[in-house]
Amino acid sequence: MEIASNFIDLNALDVIYxxxxxxxxxxxxxxxxxxxxxxxxxxxxxxxxxxxVAVASNMCxxxxxxxxxAIKRAKYGQVxxxxxxxxxxxxxxGVLYGAHIQENIKRAFGDAGSNLYVSVAFxxxxxIVGSYVLRDALRMRRSAHTGEEKVARxxxxxxxxxxxxxxxxxxxxxxxxxxxxxxxxxxxxxxxxATIAVGGFIGVPGMHYVLGASSLMSSxxxxxxxxVMGLGGTLKFAWSGMVDIRLAMIILAGSLFGIQLGxxxxxxxxxxxxxxxxxxxxxxxxxxxxxIIPVYLADLGIIGKLNPYLEGGLKNVSFIVLIAAxxxxxxxxxxxxxxxxxxxxxxxxxxxVPGGAIQANTVVLPASPQLxxxxxxxxxxxxxxxxxxxxxxxxxxxxxxxxxxARIRVISVIAGDNTELYTMGEQLIAQELNSARLNLDAIARxxxxxxxxxxxxxxxxxxxxxxxxxxxxRMQADLIIMGRRGRRGLTRVMLGDATxxxxxxxxxxxxxxxxxxxxxxRHFVIATDGSRFSDTAAAAAGSLAxxxxxxxxVVSVHSPSHSEQxxxxxxxxxxxxxxxxxxxxxxAESQFVDGRSDEKIVxxxxxxxxxxxxxxxxxxxxxxxxxxxxxxxxxxxxxxxAVLVVRSP
Amino acid sequence: MVNxxxxxxxxxxxxxxxxxxxxxxxxxxxxxxxxxILAFSSRGRWFFAAPVIIAFVFSFAHGNFTSYFWxxxxxxxxx
Numbered sequence: 001m002e003i004a005s006n007f008i009d010l011n012a013l014d015v016i017y018x019x020x021x022x023x024x025x026x027x028x029x030x031x032x033x034x035x036x037x038x039x040x041x042x043x044x045x046x047x048x049x050x051x052x053v054a055v056a057s058n059m060c061x062x063x064x065x066x067x068x069x070a071i072k073r074a075k076y077g078q079v080x081x082x083x084x085x086x087x088x089x090x091x092x093x094g095v096l097y098g099a100h101i102q103e104n105i106k107r108a109f110g111d112a113g114s115n116l117y118v119s120v121a122f123x124x125x126x127x128i129v130g131s132y133v134l135r136d137a138l139r140m141r142r143s144a145h146t147g148e149e150k151v152a153r154x155x156x157x158x159x160x161x162x163x164x165x166x167x168x169x170x171x172x173x174x175x176x177x178x179x180x181x182x183x184x185x186x187x188x189x190x191x192x193x194a195t196i197a198v199g200g201f202i203g204v205p206g207m208h209y210v211l212g213a214s215s216l217m218s219s220x221x222x223x224x225x226x227x228v229m230g231l232g233g234t235l236k237f238a239w240s241g242m243v244d245i246r247l248a249m250i251i252l253a254g255s256l257f258g259i260q261l262g263x264x265x266x267x268x269x270x271x272x273x274x275x276x277x278x279x280x281x282x283x284x285x286x287x288x289x290x291x292i293i294p295v296y297l298a299d300l301g302i303i304g305k306l307n308p309y310l311e312g313g314l315k316n317v318s319f320i321v322l323i324a325a326x327x328x329x330x331x332x333x334x335x336x337x338x339x340x341x342x343x344x345x346x347x348x349x350x351x352x353v354p355g356g357a358i359q360a361n362t363v364v365l366p367a368s369p370q371l372x373x374x375x376x377x378x379x380x381x382x383x384x385x386x387x388x389x390x391x392x393x394x395x396x397x398x399x400x401x402x403x404x405x406a407r408i409r410v411i412s413v414i415a416g417d418n419t420e421l422y423t424m425g426e427q428l429i430a431q432e433l434n435s436a437r438l439n440l441d442a443i444a445r446x447x448x449x450x451x452x453x454x455x456x457x458x459x460x461x462x463x464x465x466x467x468x469x470x471x472x473x474r475m476q477a478d479l480i481i482m483g484r485r486g487r488r489g490l491t492r493v494m495l496g497d498a499t500x501x502x503x504x505x506x507x508x509x510x511x512x513x514x515x516x517x518x519x520x521x522r523h524f525v526i527a528t529d530g531s532r533f534s535d536t537a538a539a540a541a542g543s544l545a546x547x548x549x550x551x552x553x554v555v556s557v558h559s560p561s562h563s564e565q566x567x568x569x570x571x572x573x574x575x576x577x578x579x580x581x582x583x584x585x586x587x588a589e590s591q592f593v594d595g596r597s598d599e600k601i602v603x604x605x606x607x608x609x610x611x612x613x614x615x616x617x618x619x620x621x622x623x624x625x626x627x628x629x630x631x632x633x634x635x636x637x638x639x640x641x642a643v644l645v646v647r648s649p
Numbered sequence: 650m651v652n653x654x655x656x657x658x659x660x661x662x663x664x665x666x667x668x669x670x671x672x673x674x675x676x677x678x679x680x681x682x683x684x685x686i687l688a689f690s691s692r693g694r695w696f697f698a699a700p701v702i703i704a705f706v707f708s709f710a711h712g713n714f715t716s717y718f719w720x721x722x723x724x725x726x727x728x
Contacts, residue, residue, distance in 0.1 A: 064705060068708055068712035238696075238697035238698075239697045242693075248700070253711060256712050260716055340727065344727050
């Protein structure tokens, strides 16, 4: 039987190429719900497949791929089938109308006109929506609300509009929304799909920003929309016999591997990552299409004829940027997935080893009954250099461990790499090691006398802060206790800089104890800015205050630049925390002051004769910290009482 | 824990292999009868159902295979 002229012969290289492109496309689709298909049509055309067959075969691989992806993500509870179907049906109408417009433009202006229309649609839609999504992702990443998504103002308005007879409940929104909003959104999604082959660039941001679904739900629900649109498109093209089933099934073979992996990836990342990947791809695709616009303008005679080399170069660069868009998206997903899986496995391994890195025979079972990881104080890592500066650290660590029934691990870090230590000479190294060992032995004896389970170790590391953070992670420490600054000099250094870096990098809370500080439970001050970091800090401080029976003052500092709305929100946050603490049986009061936050927090602590200041941490490091500063660090420099920097999980 | 993992992995590998063989068979048939299948599925009109049915059948076998494939490699969703 002869193969129809529409269909090309396939060789092994073609198959491998399609499998690879399919895999990467599937990976991106599984993660952001869409966006993997746009490169497939040009990829097939570059092999010599006629345009219409490429579009038809792309459609025919898209709907089973989207179905498998939607089923996978539905297992994770991320899919709103009803919203997907409602959007999908209206998207189908949008596809038909979009195709009709395309045909009219092609009839009137030819291929160049049609291409110019597609490119302009790309640039306008991706330029506006893509840059907004990317900006929002970056803002979320920077802001204090990482991990939490707020419903956009537009979505709140859409959800508040009640039009009788049109209201439908959607589980992804948790409320009823008029279908008069979802239908145009679906229609626009379909129109875009018919124009640039990726409706999801409107569908996902639409569901998120206009309807108010979370980005995770939006990207998963888009797979249902893609299934409906893909099935409709396939039926239409199959009726004309344009589907090359071989191409579709080969791409499907690769893309199903990818879509499963992309779907798994969504369970490991924070919501802003989905927006980030989508935004990056959209902006890069926009660049790809913008590059080629002069070629179409020249074809239409709007600008002068281009040099053939320039024309060919622009087309090639445009295609390379298109491929790069997908590759960059896939690389970000891979990286996020890899890190997420590694971290998760590490957590699981630590969870099944009794006592983590601490030897079981040295451990007394903790008495702490708390369930929350935020407020749990069962394992402390104490960094001591044996100097007068860390004397307070050890004293307070033992005191707290006694109160909380925690076990402690005390380390003394010998700083420097092997070369540095070698140049010190064997005798000096031995002296340092011996001195560190003696210091730790003395601490172990103190701990034994206090009835605290303790183990000690001298460790060598190039970077002190990295070693402390690694040790804390390994033992799943609930708290790192260290001094504010240590003595400089040969090796057993514990600098103020190291303290700041530990605060910036630690995955658990850090208690910084200045030399003269004593935490006797006189009074605690909790500083809050209304963010979830402050809530975490309050919960942790509440647990501690309850254990010690200590009264607490919750303080919020306002600067003159803060708006009235900000102040009101801060007041609500403080009152919420105060009520929470009171419900927990802690004597708590609130205080609002105006001025510089670090100075005012210390002033309140001094006035109350507080022995502990509790602050939430954003965990910023490096340039971000230099630019944004850290209230916790500035407070540390001003106060003589201990500071607990609580890290959000 | 180890026993649980082993007990869980056994049927998982079997299922992966079963769906893998099924999927491979479908692709082998597609390769073997390439011309006939292509001609049949591209006749158009009421034969439009052919590519749709083929796509559903392939996605069932291959979708299950790929799912078990990643599970077997311990690349699973975070619970």
